Amino acid sequence: MKYYLGLDVGGTNFAAGIIDENYRVIEKISVPAGAGRSIEEITEDMANVSLEVVKKAGVDISDFTSWGIGMPSFVNPRTNLLVHANCFGWKNVPIYSYLERHIPLPIYIENDANCAALGETLAGGAKGYENVLMLTLGTGLGGGIILNKKIYAGADMMGAELGHTKLVYNGAACTCGQYGCAEAYCSATALIRQAKEALERDPESLMVRLCDGDISKLEAKTVFDAMKQGDDTARQVIEQYIDYLSCAISSFVVIFRPEIIILGGGVANAGEILRRPLQERLLVNTYAGSEIGVPDIKIAECGNDAGLIGAAMLEKYGMNRNQK
Ligand SMILES: [Zn+2]
Incomplete structure (x- = not known):
């Protein structure tokens, strides 16, 4: 061995x-x-x-x-x-x-x-596939591309920075110094920011109670938990987040047409409640989706x-x- x-x-x-x-x-x-x-x-x-x-x-x-x-x-x-x-x-x-x-x-x-x-391609959710796209929905938006079972990183190893592709022209400030990057809309940090913005409009949201009135403790999970318990503001935040994320993913699909898409990181722990609507919207959003379909989206399996x-x-x- x-x-x-x-x-x-x-x-x-x-x-x-x-x-x-x-x-x-x-x-x-x-x-x-x-x-x-x-x-x-x-x-x-x-x-x-x-x-x-x-x-x-x-x-x-x-x-x-x-x-x-x-x-x-x-x-x-x-x-x-x-x-x-x-x-x-x-x-x-x-x-x-x-x-x-x-x-x-x-x-x-x-x-x-x-x-x-x-790792996910060899041992996890994308086992058996050779063309894989993985997004890590954490503090940032990590992106990894596997082409023909090898890491694709482009010239000078500087490519595959999927989190810093532009999603919104002149949009929200990103940690990289640019504006409107996918990371600024699709990371866990972005979801938390979007939820806090929504709380300014609806301070009575269940999200506030779920973090004991201290919104500095608000996490991505808090938003999903509030939505599951019927909170309308949380539902709107998640729907908008899924819209952004499905748009970002549809661009990646149009460029690479991976066989499968893997979602990892803290936000992906939400599971089906995130994955299913993303999959449905990806089909609608993606070029030639209704003719040739879109890749399956799966939650990562290897964890850390x-x-x-x-x-x-x-x-x-x-x-x-x-x-x-
Ligand atoms: Zn950026």
């Missing part, structure tokens, strides 16, 4: 894991990311948690042929610099030179949303492990790697 070593790096936690040939997570360790420390310290921790999981699995680091890492960032293949990692405040960091001091293996680094799409599985398998299905 061949094993693969993966590391999923987030702003809050690092998860290191060993994946077997059947894409099962056989061992996993999670540690706090400890953002705010030096690059030396954080990269040393990335290596330490990876070495620790190798030891825990009772294997040796020399048994591995690569170390795959998913990060909320990307490496420019022309310079080998990590372009930015907002969670750590890094910009143009020579990440490989820090990491290879600790683990002498070929290192693959890829955007975490792309890793999640790969999708990114880890994808990272571990970058050696086989990724694009970018340390050329040394």
Whole structure:
């Protein structure tokens, strides 16, 4: 049995894991990311948690042929610099030179949303498909594209930023500095903003009571819960959110015609109440939908492990790697 070593790096936690040939997570360790420390310290921790999981699995680091890492960032293949990692405040960091001091293996680094799409394709909701589009509806709107069972990231690994495609001309401000990006309408953060705007018009909404009168505690789940209990304002917020999201997805379908679309992230935990109306609206919104149909939308199945599985398998299905 061949094993693969993966590391999923987030702003809050690092998860290191060993994946077997059947894409099962056989061992996993999670540690706090400890953002705010030096690059030396954080990269040393990335290596330490990876070495620790190798030891825990009772294997040796020399048994591995690569170390795959998913990060909320990307490496420019022309310079080998990590372009930015907002969670750590890094910009143009020579990440490989820090990491290879600790683990002498070929290192693959890829955007975490792309890793999640790969993980779901190999082991989750898109198993058996080769052309997959995944959206992660979380703090941001992560996008991953799998074409012919490989990650598609475009020139300089800068493509597949589906969350920053434009949905509304001159629309809401996005975290990237642009306006009207899909992320500014379809992320969990956007849903919460839309709900808070609606509460200004209807302060009596059940949503307020569900967060004990403190709307700073309002989450995406609060809006769905209020809708399920018959709150009309929550229903309107969700319907508008689904309109935005189905429009964004229909554009992606027209461009890529994936075989399947996977939804992950916190908002996707809403399940059928989100998925079914999205599927119905996608059919109506999409070019040639009534003639040739539209891909099925499915909720992700791997949870937090999708990114880890994808990272571990970058050696086989990724694009970018340390050329040394
Ligand atoms: Zn943006």
